[in-house]
Amino acid sequence: MMTSVDPDLIRIIADPLRLQIVQLLARETLCTIHLVEETGARQTNLSNHLRVLREAGVVETEPCGRFTYYKLRPEVLTALAEQFTALADSARTTIDTSRKRPCP
Template structure:
């Protein structure tokens, strides 16, 4: 069963721009300037999405001079993935189960 934290995380990742940010950060640590250039999003919009991802624990920040770099936290994604793997295993194990009406 998915926890409320995992359900909230799924909602966070359901946004197309946030999902794009996560996919980009899976490949490398990037600063806001890089993310604006790559996504074409406005700075304020991107900052708002990064805050949501930070608050959800999906990304962490690393200060570097006057820039802030963002790094993906794979353990958070692995936790949600494990819940879906468990759910799929349960469905597979109970594929023949049917409640009588």
Template sequence: MLTSVNAELLRALADPLRLRIVCLLARESLCTTHLVEETGARQTNLSNHLRVLREAGVVETEPCGRFTYYRLCAEALAELATFFGALADGGHEAAAARRPCG
């Protein structure tokens, strides 16, 4: 069973706006202009959130002319899915186990 997960990744996804960005990028690659339109966030605020997501390995960038497109790094989320899947499996097994007191 896995015993650790990247805490920085969890912190990055814990913010509601960053989670919204990730959900949007799960559907398609978007530039900052699109993300501003979709989220209603200010561009500077959005840029800060995108930086956090980049540093956590959740999103990747792709220059396209004078724009930068962002895309989801699916591998990072797949690692989380594996971790939480293992936790869930362990939880099912642990439901029957009980350490004696005393």
């Protein structure tokens, strides 16, 4: 059985600013103003990264008056972690049984 990991989600989270946003949102729900202060990124740049994270389902929005708060969807990260765990388990099985493909 082939174990797969979502390459699109890895690419999305691997961006340094998006990873920083994910790490900040893992601690608390923040609005764009807070994220600008914490990251030092320009608001337009930050909004673009938040859009990518939102479209990927990594974060969700919560309107609050004229502000928009962002919160992390931990189940998305849990699913990605489970994919890596399955990949590691597959590798352990291969190592344990010394399975290898014969050379022609």
